[in-house]
Structure formats: C-alpha cells, structure tokens
Amino acid sequence: MSESTARHAFGASRFSSASRAEASSQATAGASSSLRLAVVGAGPAGLALALLAARYLPLAQISLFDARPLERDVSKDPRTLALSLGSIQLLQRLKVWPAAHAQPIREVHVSQAPPTLRSPWFGASGEPEVRISASEQGVDQLGAVLSYGQLVAPLQAAWQAAAALEPARLFTRFGQPVTGMKQDTAGEVEIDAGIVERFDLAIVAEGGVFAEQARKALSHDYRQNAWVGTVTLSPGTPAGVAYERFTRRGPLALLPLPDQDGRRRAALVWCQPQDEDEVASLSDAQRLMVIQHQLPDAVGPLLDISALKCFPLGLNAERTLVEGRCVRIGNAAQTLHPVAGQGLNLGLRDAFSLVEALRRQASVDAALRRVEFQRAPDRWATIVTTDALARSFVWRWPGLPAARGMGLAALQALPPVKRMLAQQMMFGRR
Template sequence: MSLDTPLPAPTLRLAVVGAGPAGLALALLAARSLPRAQITLFDARPLERDVSADPRTLALSLGSVQLLQRLSAWNAGAAQAIAEVQVSQAPPTLNHPLFGPAGEPEVRISAAEQGVAQLGAVLSYGQLVAPLQAAWLAETARAPQRLLSRFGQPVAGLKPVEDGIEVDAGIAESYDLAVVAEGGVFAEQARKALTHDYQQNAWVGTVMLAPDSPAGVAYERFTRNGPLALLPLKALDDGRRRAALVWCMPQAEDEIAGLNDAQRLAVIQSLLPARIGRLQGISALKCFPLGLNAERSLVEGRSVRIGNAAQTLHPVAGQGLNLGLRDAYALVDALKPCPSAAELDRALRGVEWQRAPDRWSMIAATDFLARSFAWRWPGLPAARGLGLAALQALPPVKRALARQMMFGRR
C-alpha cells in the first residue's frame, strides 16, 4: 500500500499523553498490536531534546525487561542485570546465628534459586527512553497516516464528550480513548484521591563500591530512619564498580544537606552490612520529598491513567515504573478485540478489575512499610527482623514474593 492510498477508517482513535517510559511503551505496543488503531503521542518535550543523557536511575523487574525485549527497545549493553537481592535490617535488631552469615535478619533472593537468568535490571532513564523513542519513531515512519507524534505540544486538559474524550493541545481534538502517562514526582503533582505526605526525603546519587564487591547484587537495608538501597550499575570503562543510592530519611531528622561528601559516605558506611566492603566515593546527591498520591480508579470515562499518573509510590519496593508497564500491557491486550464503543467501555471495565489486585497490593505494601519507619514503637525493629527471618526460612513464601516482584500479582 502506498503512502497516498487512504487507510481504512480506524477502529480506535487513541491519544497517549506523555512520552516517558510508560507512555512510549504503551504507544509502541499499541502500534504493533492494534493494526487498525490510529495512535497520537503527545509530549511537552521537543523532539530535538536529547534524552539519552538523563542520569536518573530506574530499577526494572524481569517482566519489564521481557516486555522491552519484545518491543526491540531494550539496550542490554547499558543495563546491569540484578543477580541477587539482599534485604537486611541494621541494628538495633535481633541477632542470631540462624539469621544469616552476619547473624542479622535478612532475606536473600537470587536469580539462580528462582530459575531465571536475572531478577531484573538497573539502568538510567535516558538509556531506557532513548531506545523506546527510536523504536516509536521508526514505527511512525513506516505508518505516518496511522501513527502520529506531537512532541513539543503540551496537553492542557481532557474533556469528556459523547462517545469519547477531547484532548486540548492548542487545538481541541476528539479521540475514542486517552491514556495519561505523564506522572512527575510527588512534590510537583496535583493531589489525587488518595494522598499522604510521608514527611520523608529520598536522597539519590551514586556511590563507588569496593573493587572486590560482587557484581549484580542489590542491597536494601532497613534502618531506624528508613530504607537505604544500593542498586548495581554497569561498571565504568576502567572496571570500577558503582551503585545507585536511594537513602530515605524523615524530614524532621534530616541533616544530610549539612554534611560534606566524606561525612555522608561515613554515615552510609555505618548503616550498611560489613560484607559490602569499603565504599570508595560518592557523587553529589539530589533530594526528593516522598509521598503516596494515587487515584482510586485507573479508568474515568474514556480516559485511563497509568504509571505515576495513576499512583506515585514510596521507592521502598522500587515498583512504580514496573506497575506502569504492566498497566500498559494489560490495557493494550484488552483493546485487541475491541472494535466498537460499547465493547471499548466493557474492555476498560475489565482492565480496571484485572489490574486491581496487583495495583492495590503494591500500594498497600509500600504504604505500610513507608509509614512503619515513622513509628517508634518498642519492639518494632525486632518484629520487622523476625518477619525478614521468617521469610528467609519459608522458601515457598519467599518464592511467591520473588515471583510477584518479577512479574506482578497475577
């Protein structure tokens, strides 16, 4: 079919608002799975702006990696595979020889024991978005009448209309369905139906690891003030190992801004288990306030919210983007047999029900953990330590948790 030949009328006119990882993945998946759909991707960012150098760190589950591989948008050379996850608790806590090599309560989940090549991967925002954007642009070049890009056009608002939704991006246009994937961070968001300010900060940056530190190990340490995580990054060209740091602190006790690099490194070192080895250096750190900000429903009429636009979570479980990618997959899968308006509404109701167990279990778990670090109840660290120890001692339960973290609740 030549480019001048009119295409059959589209069965679905879909607007995707936001060209971040979730929005691009959804648009690309829809382009390949819904051949009769006309898809328009909107983003306020100009197309000529280079996103590849954005250093923000993202942790992806195995299910997310597999989805990106299917989309031919996975840069394996830029990603560090996660071979093992170690979750432990810093003193004061229970100490017992049964609680692991250090005598402290801990959970270790490895790819080998789960029978997979990796549990997930860590890479930068730019290294994830750039291949997705390139793949989307290649699709639009092959089908310019059906797939449209509106970069540099922010969407000012959405308005329900009869049998559809109106998207205002300078010119109001009607679509059958709009998917909002433009999330942002907690501090900059309008408040949704469910919101809670944890009064915590997340300090993020990079630390240099000891030369003999194992590759591909992610650490999460529960401290008195909050979780501290080290996510493995691809080694530098000279072989030096490094990790992304996520360090959560209550705002009322946060004195990190007043510390120099050496002091910050010393405090972090004191909180980590000795097996990690001596940290070699630390980058400049950035600070982000933390909170829960979630919609009760993904679907509102003919608009659907996914990713951070639907739920912004505490980073304690590192599952925000993974939830968004699972939202995108479920939505596109539901739209495959969906040619009419009545069937579209029914499909959207099905997506809401299908995604609810995965979504609400993750919202509840992260919210509980985030709030628990503000509690100063006697015996709480001991109880949390016993929970970690019990999880490690019950392989079927640990296996179920690992599967949920890799693929979501099914």
C-alpha cells in the same frame, strides 16, 4: 527458564509471534477497530504503551503527545530505573531492551540495621536477612538497573521509526504540551494541545514527582526525603547485587549499575525523616561514613559518592485507573514510595493489560471494565504493601524493629514463601 517461571512470564504466550497473525482479524471486529487513541506523556510507560498499541492494534490511529521537543536528547538523563524481569521481557518483545546499558540484578539482599534481633541462626552476620537469587528462581536475572535516558532513547527511536512507516496512522505530537482535556457526553475525549483534537480514548502517562503533583484521591505525605546519587564500590564487591537496608530512619538502598571506567558503581536511594534530615549539611566524606555505618558488611568499603539530589516522598494515587474514556497509568495513576521499586513496573503492566484488553474485547467500554477488574489485585497489593513499609519507618512502636527482623528471618527460612515474594517482585501479582 524454569517451567514455573515461564508460566509467570509477562504475557509471553499472549503476545508471541504466533498470536500476531490473529491481531488484525480480531482488531477488525473488536474495540480497536478505527479507534482514535491519544497517549499523553512520552516517558517509558507512555512510549511502551504507544508501541504496543501500534503493533497489536493495527487499525487504531495513535497520537503521542509530550511537552518536550522531539529534538531534545534524552539519552543523557541520569535518573536511575529498576526494572523487574517481567518488564525486561516486555521490552525485549518490543525489541527495545538496551541490554548493553543495563546491569542485571543477580541477587537481592534485604536486611535490617541494628538495633535488631541477633542470633547465630541468622547466618554469619547474626542479623535477620533475606537473600533472593536469580539462580534459585531458575532465571538469568531478577531484574536490571539502567538510566532513564538509556531506556527512553531506544523507545523513542522505535516509535519514530514506526511512525515514519505509517504516517497516516501514527502521529507524533512532541513539543505540544496538553493544556486541557475534557470528556463529552458522546463518549469522546477533547484534547487541547495548541489545537483541539477529539479521541475515542485518552491514556495519561505523565506522572512527575510527588512534590509537583496535584493531590489525587489517596494522598499521604510521608515527611521523608529521598537522597539519590551514585556511590563507587570496592573492586571486590560482588557484581549484580541489590542491597535494601532497613534502618531506624528509613530504607537505604544500593542498586547495581554498569561499571564505568573500570569502577564498580551503585545507585543510592537514602531515605531520611524530614524533621531530622541533616544530609544537606554533611560533607561527602561524612555522608560516606554515615552510609557505610548503616550498610551490612557484605557491601564492602565505599570509595566515593556523587552529588546528591533530594526528593520529598509521598503516596499519591487514584482510586481507579479508568474514568470515563480516560485511563491513567504509571505515576499518573499512583506515585509510590521507592522502598519497593515498583512504580515503573506497575505502569508497564498497566500498559500491557490495556492493549491486550482493547485487542480482545468487543468494545472500548468492555475493554476498560476488563482493565479495571484485571489490574486491581496487582495494583492494590503493591500500593498497600509499599505504603505500610513506608509508614513503618516513622512509627516508634516498642518492638517494631524486632517484629520486622522476625519477618525477614521467617521469609528466609520458608523457601515457598520466599519464592512467592520473588515471583511477585519479578512479575507482579497475577
């Protein structure tokens, strides 16, 4: 890892083995002393936060709530997650990164489908494109792709093991949906999950998808559908390359997956305007043909496609992460368009920053003020950038494709700017 990358690593110096020795003494006098903490939602962000809190807030009592029964097998959930390098480093530090089930991303290839600018200056394809490789950034991988189940299962197993070692401090409340939550004037949060319990701080990590959410302070329906599934690639297709293709109808992405039975695969995210969406009426062969036509030649022939699922897309975000003694992280704080693939990564950075603030600040309120201040630049940069990209596909302004193509070409031609983009993609805005 290069010196520059090491400086940007996901808090490596702050949550290193050397710093653990000081955690207990700092916690005794700090915000985490005798803290009663509730984590609502045992998805990746909620489980990661609970594990971080269990490890680095040694005096805190932590209760983890989720509606699903503990015995339900989550390992088979096939939903695809794309994690940044910073997120991987955090999970490695927690000793829960399932490397055997993840496909490293070695290169990201972003391009624009015709009509667009074409020039021999853009390379062999003649199309504007940006290529970001792990090797040029001095890292082994830019990120990785794996299934939801393969990530949640080891996180949950680690939590259960920690709770078994400290049953008087770590409490598992699975199979108990939270039906009510309110704050009182004494600075406590009352949570009703069949029985009523009181906490000093509640973290909501239950997000869900846009179509099922109550509308938050900032909400916009993009009138787009995301069709998701998997495609089988030709054996000669380069491994570990993520493709993002800007088309007139919306972004089209292929995310590399681990090979299965000797077949090279990729997760598909295919966005379509709802008013013109005809994907449901197409056969598998027709879907493959349309997708193939929109992808760059570098992808190679697509051999097969799975059944696809459809999800409406929108922006749904809170103005702030903190409201009194309640904090929202991940999709509970902001549900984003998948064009940038940053939803879970934002949630993990939220979790990291919250635990770090609780560990170092003198009071809970001071810690929450610190989190709100610290997370705002990264959060709003991601929200604004993702929202602008998503909206740009429904704009029909003359010259917009040409302008987007010029932007891609400029990024490729300016290595320092491309490196800044790569650092943000891997570690967020710091």
